[in-house]
Amino acid sequence: MKKVIIGNHAVSWGARLARAEVISAYPITPQTQVVEELSEMCADGRLDARFLKVESEHSAMAACIGASATGARAFTATSSHGLALMHEMLHWAAGGRHPIVMANINRALGPGWNIWTDQTDSLSQRDTGWVQLYCETNQEVLDTTIMAFRLAETVDLPVMIVLDAFYLSHTAEPVDIPDQDAVDAFLPRRQARFKLDVSDPHAFGALVRPDSYMEMRLQLQEAMERTRDVFDRVEVEWQQRFGRRYGAVEAYRADDAELLLVTSGTITSTARFVVDRRRERNEAVGLVKVKMFRPFPVERLRALLGGARQVAVLDRNLSPGRGGIFSEETRAALYDLPEETRPAIHGYVVGLGGRDVTPTVLDEIIDRTRASAVPEREDVWVGVNP
């Protein structure tokens, strides 16, 4: 069934088709339609779930953790300040190995108040132990939401689906909505390996001394390492059943490209358009879209970017005092490549707080990159008034 729906409703549909059992959420622009739609689905019986309308995002995540620890499939959605408020519990969810799925609508953080898209909210949660999957279209949002549960429950890690404020959250696109039976076959009910169970009592999350804490963190790290392969397998199965696949990293017209753009989120769609135009003019420009940010797809990026002469990484985010976060990660991933294949990495900070990243901006980035044999600086700000 095809429906024209906004990105936020694609999230709701995904959670519904995944048969989330406990949903706990708190409203924040631009996430509100996700939870409004889900509460209607619960109210009219289309979704059999308990919906906890808690008093904060911190409690929303705590409730998801309690539900997940008791064996339920738990879901929430948030954005920006809500995600920041959850921070402590994001660590708790990952450290507790709870396969919670959450959608985060990328929004800038205040002050000043800004409700528009910016990836700094989710990227600030980089080190919490959550898998992070960025989306480009509403179809990808819906598909990723359902796949996220399968992935989370396979590796016992929480998964964050990330989508741009307004460009996806509030923009309607045609989305193919899979049949419930087909989704059920892909994603059976959760079978928790460990849970709070009065017939088999255990304590979870107790004090752990220095003699065992590191081993537990190593297990978390190993689960993250496994996630790359598991995600590929989950996607292959999704493709077999539903005919669509995205890839942790996607190469677009990247063959023999001398300059590769690296993008994430909706900037990717604009970049595809610009790359097509450049290719028409026989310019060797291509694109690599990063969907998976954690675990970072290091090998995949080395394989795709290694050999290009130049790489231009676009960051709609900022780590003040350092720069764009994707470019920093990309530089670190490629540092070990032999010098002959290691591209020069040009970082560009663009589109903060929802500023439009137009084809003109991307053209400027391409031209500036090609004009400079070595990067001008680590991060060049484009589309910013002096």
Next chain:
Amino acid sequence: MSQVMIADRVPTHELMTSGHLACPGCAAPLAMRLVLKALGPQTIVVMPASCWSIIAGPWPQSSLKVPLYHTAFETGAATASGVRAALDMQGDRDTTVMVWAGDGGTFDIGLQALSGAAERNEDILYCCYDNEAYMNTGVQRSSATPRGAWTSTTPASHPEASAKKDIVAVLAAHHIPYIATATVAYPVDLLEKVKKAKAIRGTRFLHILSPCPPGWKFPDEATIELARMAVACRVFPLLEIEDGVRWRFTMDDDTTEPLQPYLRCQGRFAHLTDEQIAQFQSDVTARWKWIERQVAASE
């Protein structure tokens, strides 16, 4: 009540083990032991950071024979709401979900989550064992610390300036079905209240005064006597409140003992002048009278 009669009325089965890590003379493990006797094995415990995070034992041990989820300091009521929701989805309406939190996790940092859960009338039993300070981190004041008390952040030269927060009144304003106060000095009273709470659906709140020898600075063996005195001198009235509006005293008799001996046997009050003790007494009397008016209005 004689010792024999009390022993007869306390169930013999144990859901707490020896070897826990509380200080000698701590009331908190005794309170847990009694509460679990009344609740039985079909109980899941949610425990925010507190002394009890230590008392419960480090991984992979547990001093409880029921499932236990350790959670972040301010999230007891929210985490328990999630546990309850999952059990509901599994069709399990019988398992009791109990939060076991200190006064800091209840009166202060966890109050927002508790208020949210109480307002939603989540089907959980929330027990606050109240040792009147942040003991786990070394006796810093909380909003449960009584006026005049020494703590490590309210030195004797500048002791606690504000009166103890009336958490019971705060919860009563949420109109939850059941609230009770109890101490380890009255084990049968405590057991009866827990049994009553267990049978009720919705948010139930149990406030247990929990003397702490190192934090209050008194000898280990005086715990039960101090808990008894706190009730007898009206510092900690034993109460039940139904639906936030029907208040009831639950003491066997209402003779009052003087406040002085209760304060004088605790090092945390050693610096109090007669004037400060008079202020303490007037706090206690004012609250008692206020409760009497609630009780009278309920009759």
